[in-house]
Amino acid sequence: MVWAFIHPHLRANLAIAEFLGVPLIELWPQWFDADGKLISREATPRPESKRISRGSSPSRPRKRAA
Numbered sequence: 001m002v003w004a005f006i007h008p009h010l011r012a013n014l015a016i017a018e019f020l021g022v023p024l025i026e027l028w029p030q031w032f033d034a035d036g037k038l039i040s041r042e043a044t045p046r047p048e049s050k051r052i053s054r055g056s057s058p059s060r061p062r063k064r065a066a
């Protein structure tokens with residue numbers, strides 16, 4: 001159900017909210033109104049991630065234990 005944190009899905013979001021004992025609007029105010037009705041289908045934008053440079057040399061193989 002990880003996708004329910006990124007994209008609105010009423011049944012999944014409702015199950016999470018009920019499990020936590022919190023109203024839908026408190027968890028996802030951008031998706032649901034006070035009555036629990038879907039107001040937007042826009043996904044939550046992912047944060048920018050920085051790629052780690054590998055450098056120019058390939059990684060060395062691991063040494064095996066004797």
